[in-house]
């Protein structure tokens with residue numbers, strides 16, 4: 610009987626939805642506050658004011674601010690079809706968002722993946738990894754100057770069956786949409802950000818423990834304006 614129960618336990622553990630390439634410390638899931646869908650600043654004002662910012666106040670971001678940025682980047686705006694704030698080639702949705710979070714109240718420092726379907730963050734790596742990320746991105750100081758760093762990645766296998774040799778370029782295009790949404794949303798939040806394209810692909814993949822076939826596309830340090 611004991612052997613049978615032990616066998617069942619082993620079976621359950623090996624079948625649990627666990628990504629073997631992620632050092633999932635304790636798969637914490639954080640529910641994000643409902644995003645705002647209207648605001649005081651017009652799209653024209655956001656476009657006018659958007660600027661790349663590389664220095665930030667030391668103030669941490671709130672969970673509501675992180676959630677708002679995540680929603681602007683990849684939030685679901687048509688639940689029936691799963692369509693999002695950013696366009697996606699053939700609605701294949703290859704983008705993933707990772708937030709390196711430090712100093713946010715009630716959130717352990719770590720790397721979190723955004724799940725648009727239920728608007729939550731899932732912890733995938735424990736601890737503050739900003740320094741590791743900076744060292745594989747030409748030591749750009751904006752990465753450790755910011756309390757939050759967003760990394761946009763693309764999963765090629767979601768888009769390649771349909772678009773073949775155009776798939777990779779479509780992923781880069783899509784990352785541009787996601788990044789611009791984030792830039793524009795940062796303006797009414799009084800937040801600064803910058804897109805970083807200068808990094809080692811393998812280095813970022815190692816830091817985030819990405820699966821084969823998932824490509825880092827952009828790094829975006831994010832912090833309150835000084």
Ligand SMILES: Cc1cc2nc3c(=O)[nH]c(=O)nc-3n(C[C@H](O)[C@H](O)[C@H](O)COP(=O)(O)O)c2cc1C
Pocket residue numbers: 659660661662663749803804805806807808
């Ligand atoms: C594809 C791409 C890659 C970029 N890479 C970096 C980068 O590695 N580091 C950085 O500080 N800024 C980077 N930038 C931001 C540009 O330097 C910035 O957009 C430019 O100076 C114009 O400033 P603005 O965004 O305030 O209009 C990048 C921008 C693009 C579009």
